Amino acid sequence: MGTRAFLIPYLIALVLEGIPVFYIELAIGQCLRRGSIGVWTAVSPYLGLGCLTVSFLVSLYYNTVLSWVLWYLLNSFQDPLPWSSCPLDINRTGAFEAECQASSTVSYFWYRQTLNITADISDNGSIQWRLLACLAASWAVVYLCVIRGIETTGKAIYFTALFPYLVLTIFLIRGLTLPGAVRGLIYLFTPNVQTLRNPRVWLDAATQIFFSLSLAFGGHIAFASYNPPRNNCEKDAVTVALVNSLTSLYASIAVFSVLGFKAANDHGNLLRLLNAFDLPDQSISRDDYAAVLAHLNATQPESVARLPLEVCQLEDFLDKSASGTGLAFVVFTEAVLHMPGAPGWAVLFFGMLFTLGLSSMFGNLEGIITPLLDLGVLRRSVPKEVLTGLVCLLCFLSATCFALQSGSYWLQVFDSYAAPLNLIIFAFFEVVGIAYVYGMPRFSDDIACMTGRRPGLYWRVTWKVVSPLLLLTIFVAYIAVLAWTPLSYRAWDPQYVGPLGATGSHFGPALAFPWCHTWQDGCPKLQEGGAS
Template sequence: MAGNDNKAFEAGEEDKSGRVIEMESLKLDPVTIEQRRIRDGKHTLMGKYVEESDVARPAWDNQIQFLLACISYAVGLGNVWRFPYLAQTYGGGAFLIPYLIMLVIEGVPLFLIELAVGQRLRQGAIGTWNKFHPYLGGIGIGSMIVSALVGLYYNMIIAWCFWYLCNSFQYPLPYSSCPLNNQSTGYIEECEQSSFTEYFWYRETLDVSASIDETGGQKWWMVICLILSWTFVWLCMIRGIESSGKVMYFTATFPYLVLTIFLIRGLTLPGASDGVAYLFSPDLSVLAQPRVWLDAATQIFFSLGLAFGGVIAFASYNPLKQDCQRDALIIALTNSFTSIYSSLVIFSILGFRAYEQNNRCLDGNIETLSNYFDLPEGNITYENYKDEVKRLNTTDEVDALNLTYCDINEILSEASQGTGLAFIVFTEGIINMPGSPFWSVLFFLMLLSLGLGSMFGTIEGVVTPLCDLGIKGIPKPALTGMICLVSCVVGLLFTCGAGNYWLNIFNDYAGSIPLLVIAFFEIVAVAWLYGIKEFNEDLKWMIGRPKSIMGWILFYYFRICWVFISPVALLVVLIAFVYDIASSTLDYDAWIGDGTIESLEYPWYGLLVIYLLLLLPTLPIPVVWLYQLIRKCTKHITFDSILADKSWASEDYKESMKFWKMAKDPPNADKLSIDS
């Protein structure tokens, strides 16, 4: 599909948008440059910088493969655990309101910009922004650095999934009970003071240190899993999109099969209705908290993969004329639907878990009441518990027993962030399900496919820009292998006893402020520096004019967002994020040896790494700008780029626009037909 379009483009065949122009009526030389630009798309500033070598770029097998690749990239682990965690934290369904608003004003408009510029210029992030202007090359470098940093820790999470998957092929599951102590006289105290799943996660899997100051040495089982995960990524990407594109047929579709199976099973479990009701019962008072809107905005960015460079890289393998607006809507809406769909699954299982915990709590209270009042067994049940407590409490004797307060909604509101939701809370629900090993295997296979699909796009955001920079003598498979090898070696940091604390630093800060800064400069470069009118011409050439009422609504919606709403929203969120970090104490939750969690402040070197993660991806933007400015002033270099063309070589561009205007509104309409 892509190959045929590329050949047609190179050969200069008839304009695929359907325009039929009789040049004789305009009394112009049929071989003028402007006529060729009308025919092959080079009438736009952006189109003039698409070279024949760019057109001959590798391509997706078909459009479905591209859509599945983008969906696999966008739909990742964050859809399964971060979105449900945020919904659980911010009053259930109330979080959907700021999330959907941020999707409309930030997510979809920015996603379309990245798809459009990647498809039009057929370059990775660095090549794309260099073509706009060498001053803007730092935007692409920043995107590449963010992708590299996120890939470092993201593949460690995939390594954890491999570990849990391998441990799921046994019955009973190793995290379903506490292990015996060395004397076999009882259970390990640390496990009894916490829970089965917490102990297996913190002690058996991570063997976590008591603080970030205690390195704890490398854990050999985690090292093996990390090497396995990076090897798997390299093998799947060894031939670029030709190999990873095939794998994405599986990674994009398998999670939906598993989620559907879990949803059917989850909804049949007791307590599932309480979990789902909690998800869709909004507490609107939380909308007054600025943090809700901040988390909604960052969730949109991380979930869609905005500003990572992966979207631009994937779009660069598209045919020159493909409806990128339709693709942006399909991918963004599918991603958001998946977040809500997976939340249904998660909350149905969490409802079952809360039901089991609530029953255990009631069992303890019922036993205490029965013993104290010498009641026969079965006299107090779950159904009549509240009535019996009220009846027995006439003399205030029940108050003296200090019964545990049992409430299923209270249990549901106990949020577990990120990895804790998947490896601690959800696994606790799995062990209470009949046939638990089967469900455990299915769940971690799903997490693997989600994680790998996102990793392919993340690494593509590093490999494609480097290839577009023209690295000589290194084949793409070797370059991909070198990136995976270096990342694996650096990622060994996460396999030590304090590795989980370092991973949380990368997770919290590598993909936060840098993404907002990069996205802000992307939208300013396209909508304000390049110009919305010029960008509109490129979109018209790629997707044609709107042909329906909905098409015109989308037309104005995107342009209003690009020029006004999205930049302002990004700037507000960015300022709020910086203020939040500057005004709060940067601390982390440490697992203490007695099974408790304690909040500790980061040491000076932890803070140094945090500031480096915030600065490294953003520094290239001003540094490259300054470097290119110095080169221009000292060496008197003339830049040949889109924005440079627009600023100082505008006469040719004005003549092009004059011709384009004549083509749309000719003197003799009966001799000129334009089918738009």
């Protein structure tokens, strides 16, 4: 859809949905001084249990992504970088791996050397021990940071919060000096009015707010319970939400300046191919580039004329670059290869991602541990370090399925269906519970006691009318999308070698759709079949 079309609905959702719900969570946690289960007992204890469950599920796959980042970080201390060239085929002396030549060096390192991925979700494959070791290391780091709750988390957050700003600033300065950076920024800030007519853009923006601000996970309620009773939680809610959004925008500027360089670089490669082989202008698309280049390396130039060629535009690169894990592990790693001192930039980039991931995990773990303490699952004589260790161990053991060769597919399923709909439901009942069950007058009195003034008209209107209606609309729209859109995941087929570079596969849980499409290297292809 493009980030440029995403900013407008995102900002609207932030004002009408994100900040009001965020304020409720901070205020209720600070007032009642409990975790999600204790806070929502007056409304329904199941609401708190739901928040705890979602925090647990999200922690499983979120820390798996953190383990992938750790793997790339460790591999970044090499010169040249291991994804800079294709490895030799062990069965043919002097020849390169055919799978790598048919795709790209960064895609091969990601899909084959890192994930060693299977062709579809029905083939689980075996445990990838190096990824399992990285997963264990990631959970060990998280445990050490949250071992004593807010005491150790508060100290770790100074580094995990400030270090990414330093790295983003370095990348921004470097990115703005690269050719094509301006085109990337123009793309970012040029609204696409046509795309705004797509309801899915508005739905995605509204649901993204939950992950951007970590709403309905229970972590904010737990953290707010440690605030001083007279803390100005209204100021905290507005300030943190705005700083979070401005940071996202700041990161987008840094990322799109580098992506603009990457797009311009690939665009230049296409032009060089066109000129070298005397082909018509705009006859090779970005989708075909890797396959065409591999083909030209192995065959005669005359074969190029028989390839299916399309129009090439610089914007196409950017439209297909920023999506999913491919942005960090494929697109951005390839862009780093073209920068002088590539290993240093790779260390900075993946070091930044690791610290950002740690910061998010602090909130997820606090959203699990604090409610468990409220429930009294262990005797008070048992140290909190033991409960934290048991939670981290349980999460690690539960997440070992993501270290399988098919783990990336299962992670995509979790990411798409484990949290978004649940978070919408929980946020709706949080707002309705405060406005109509706990009572707006009572809640206003609590806020006045904490901050010295009652909530203004904006807060009362959004809590009682706007936010509930918006959340209900999002819920209905999300259900409609699930009902009418085939469920899918992205697949990698190592047996397919050709200019399309794509394969299809299926996922059909609750809704038994006969087919759906997936992507490899950005190229779509439909294929019948299913996964049990």
